[in-house]
Amino acid sequence: MENIENVEIIRVIIYIFFAFILMGSAVLVFVYFSRKKIIEQKIKNREKEIAHQKTLINAIIETQEKERNRIAQDLHDDISSGLNVVAINCYMLKTPNLDYNEQLKITNTILELTNKVLQSSRRIAHDLLPPVIDKFGLHEGIKELVENINNIGQLQIKYNNHLNFDDLAHEKHLHVFRILQELINNSLKHSEANTITIDFNQDSDGIKLHYSDNGKGFDVTNSVHKKGLGMKNIESRISLLQAKLTVDSKLNQGTHFLIHF
Amino acid sequence: MEKQIEIILVDDEALFRSGIKFILEREPNLKVVFEASNGNELLNYLKRAKRLPDIILMDLKMPMLNGVETTKILNTLYPQLKVIALSSYDTRSFIINMINEGVSSYIIKNSTPQEMIETINKVHQKGFYYNKLTLKIINDEKKNKSNTAVKSVLDPDFLTNREYQILEHICLEFNTQEIAEKLSISPRTIEVHRNNLMEKTKSKNVAGLVVFALQNDLISIETLLKMS
Numbered sequence: 001m002e003n004i005e006n007v008e009i010i011r012v013i014i015y016i017f018f019a020f021i022l023m024g025s026a027v028l029v030f031v032y033f034s035r036k037k038i039i040e041q042k043i044k045n046r047e048k049e050i051a052h053q054k055t056l057i058n059a060i061i062e063t064q065e066k067e068r069n070r071i072a073q074d075l076h077d078d079i080s081s082g083l084n085v086v087a088i089n090c091y092m093l094k095t096p097n098l099d100y101n102e103q104l105k106i107t108n109t110i111l112e113l114t115n116k117v118l119q120s121s122r123r124i125a126h127d128l129l130p131p132v133i134d135k136f137g138l139h140e141g142i143k144e145l146v147e148n149i150n151n152i153g154q155l156q157i158k159y160n161n162h163l164n165f166d167d168l169a170h171e172k173h174l175h176v177f178r179i180l181q182e183l184i185n186n187s188l189k190h191s192e193a194n195t196i197t198i199d200f201n202q203d204s205d206g207i208k209l210h211y212s213d214n215g216k217g218f219d220v221t222n223s224v225h226k227k228g229l230g231m232k233n234i235e236s237r238i239s240l241l242q243a244k245l246t247v248d249s250k251l252n253q254g255t256h257f258l259i260h261f
Numbered sequence: 262m263e264k265q266i267e268i269i270l271v272d273d274e275a276l277f278r279s280g281i282k283f284i285l286e287r288e289p290n291l292k293v294v295f296e297a298s299n300g301n302e303l304l305n306y307l308k309r310a311k312r313l314p315d316i317i318l319m320d321l322k323m324p325m326l327n328g329v330e331t332t333k334i335l336n337t338l339y340p341q342l343k344v345i346a347l348s349s350y351d352t353r354s355f356i357i358n359m360i361n362e363g364v365s366s367y368i369i370k371n372s373t374p375q376e377m378i379e380t381i382n383k384v385h386q387k388g389f390y391y392n393k394l395t396l397k398i399i400n401d402e403k404k405n406k407s408n409t410a411v412k413s414v415l416d417p418d419f420l421t422n423r424e425y426q427i428l429e430h431i432c433l434e435f436n437t438q439e440i441a442e443k444l445s446i447s448p449r450t451i452e453v454h455r456n457n458l459m460e461k462t463k464s465k466n467v468a469g470l471v472v473f474a475l476q477n478d479l480i481s482i483e484t485l486l487k488m489s
């Protein structure tokens with residue numbers, strides 16, 4: 001009797017034992033597969049991120065090339081050809097037997113051209129980097145930018161700044177300036193707005209830049225608006241700044257950008 | 262008075278054109294008969310012109326129809342016209358590109374008036390004028406395209422001795438009259454030989470003959486450089 005009971009007990013123990021092993025391995029297998037899934041998901045996200053980074057880098061390179069192309073054109077069209085004519089006119093001055101009027105005319109042409117070339121070189125340098133930012137800081141740089149656009153008259157920009165840019169690391173200033181340039185370009189090019197407001201303020205959350213235009217807006221989710229370089233460039237600068245960008249725009253209701261530093 | 266050399270200036274910069282015109286017309290034998298600001302204006306003028314000019318000074322970068330395209334069109338419509346490329350670019354690819362289009366000379370815009378005037382006179386008299394830089398670039402180009410050259414050049418019968426002799430003299434900037442005297446044959450015969458040469462080498466003008474001779478080692482660059 002006892003023996004039989006013992007055998008029963010042993011059998012139960014063995015069953016339980018196997019049941020545990022089975023459950024254990026089931027748990028192991030489950031953990032293994034779900035881990036695998038998580039890792040796969042992570043890899044996928046990483047790949048997506050890398051792909052996104054790549055498009056940003058490509059956008060930067062492409063923009064740079066376009067810029068260089070434009071500068072090369074400007075140099076050729078304005079500087080080289082201007083100086084060619086200056087040189088020709090100097091040779092003209094050297095020809096013998098010029099009368100006073102001829103001399104005067106040639107000299108005036110040379111002066112006029114020299115001034116034009118000077119202006120061009122100043123403009124090219126300014127396009128590359130507005131000297132005011134370097135000398136007088138971001139605030140003055142933005143003021144100058146706003147003034148230049150307002151003088152054109154297509155639209156008016158209202159610029160309010162409630163903070164001291166010294167609180168913003170100096171190497172970030174140029175990024176902020178370039179982002180604003182790009183945003184303004186887009187408003188000029190696409191929005192048909194007549195007013196832009198630019199507003200910097202600071203609260204317990206940090207520094208915020210509000211940019212809005214009262215133009216026709218666009219559908220942020222629609223991929224037809226993702227073909228340009230401008231927004232990609234803004235994105236890459238935002239990520240360099242470790243800031244956060246929120247775009248809020250609806251058709252016919254203007255466009256609002258919030259950058260949170 | 263000897264006949265003036267008639268010139269057309271093609272350049273989009275009006276002030277540059279008037280400067281060049283001023284300088285060229287100080288020379289009694291040079292006359293600017295027309296100024297065009299791009300290729301289209303030139304072609305329109307030529308269509309209506311009673312007489313073709315002797316020389317065209319051609320800028321490369323122009324709006325509408327640039328200098329390269331214009332020269333291509335001139336090659337088919339007026340192959341006898343002599344084109345001098347006048348450009349702000351002095352790099353190999355620009356020069357070779359224009360030489361391949363058969364221009365008689367290539368000078369850069371900041372050449373001195375003396376260089377420009379000499380170039381125009383030489384091109385008018387001899388049909389071509391290549392400065393040292395251009396000769397060197399033409400010569401270097403043959404290394405890049407060896408094997409693609411016309412095979413028959415290697416054929417010993419490709420040119421007769423007489424033709425070879427005349428080709429050499431042309432490269433050395435002798436004109437028909439001078440060659441005739443040196444070789445004691447009639448100018449008419451020289452012209453026949455020259456036409457045969459152009460046909461054999463598929464050149465459209467004397468300038469093309471020189472490029473061909475240089476690129477196929479029928480004459481050495483040293484010989485040409487010694488002269489200029």
Ligand SMILES: Nc1ncnc2c1ncn2[C@@H]1O[C@H](COP(=O)(O)OP(=O)(O)OP(=O)(O)O)[C@@H](O)[C@H]1O
Pocket residue numbers: 186187189190191213215216217218224225226227228229230231232255
């Ligand atoms: N302020 C705005 N108002 C209306 N539409 C806008 C505005 N800003 C951007 N968009 C839309 O978003 C698109 C993407 O802008 P983005 O700056 O990336 O490219 P782009 O301006 O078209 O070209 P690029 O900047 O490369 O010259 C624009 O084509 C436009 O359709």
Ligand SMILES: [Mg+2]
Pocket residue numbers: 182185186228229230231
């Ligand atoms: Mg844009």
